[in-house]
Ligand SMILES: [Ca+2]
């Protein structure tokens with residue numbers, strides 16, 4: 001540990017500062033996420049075609065994760081190997097409750113496919129803080145949903161849809177040390193992405209029933225129905241499913257109403273559609 005700390009200090013002391021103007025720009029179709037804690041902004045950069053998967057709109061993925069700290073300091077984590085960041089915009093969330101955000105991304109390669117990872121600032125350096133299990137097959141992707149307390153134990157978990165194009169599996173993971181370990185999986189197919197689309201925001205989390213645990217709002221495999229799923233006694237349970245809807249393209253979000261929740265999403269042609277969910281409609 002002493003050696004590791006000494007090495008870290010050496011790197012911090014000698015790493016050249018990157019000015020914001022010199023930081024590499026976001027990849028095509030990627031955007032900048034803004035945070036409220038120690039990370040002010042983060043984005044994916046340095047497009048590369050070394051992983052020929054191309055399910056997120058083009059065949060370019062990212063080599064670098066860029067973070068701008070609250071003090072304006074730019075930190076860059078470059079992969080420079082045969083893996084890529086197969087994602088468009090990092091998600092900022094604090095899974096461990098230490099008050100510092102992690103930037104959540106998917107790292108993928110041709111051998112093992114995707115895995116969820118969280119990167120954070122430590123002693124001024126951007127490091128991998130959490131690593132989830134790889135899918136285990138190349139050219140298989142996962143789409144993160146969010147970080148939240150899904151089982152109501154007061155600690156946050158991570159959640160994603162594994163292989164959203166071929167029978168998506170809702171997966172919940174707990175942080176243990178520097179690993180994310182799977183704690184629950186749903187066999188029912190949910191999907192938060194259409195292959196080739198740059199819209200990754202087809203899922204949401206919200207505490208629909210007000211029990212203190214976040215619930216999942218997810219489209220079915222063909223994106224024409226919306227389901228509410230909860231983690232109950234260690235199992236993922238579907239508690240409501242809408243009637244057939246106009247196609248869900250992206251921009252899915254949830255807002256509370258007097259009697260429940262309103263789910264809003266973008267449909268074919270760019271129009272918005274809305275669905276009302278009453279808490280009393282949910283199975284117990
Ligand atoms: Ca944290």
Ligand SMILES: [Ca+2]
Pocket residue numbers: 148149150151152153154155156157
């Ligand atoms: Ca929890």
Ligand SMILES: [Ca+2]
Pocket residue numbers: 206207208209210211212213214215230
């Ligand atoms: Ca709940």
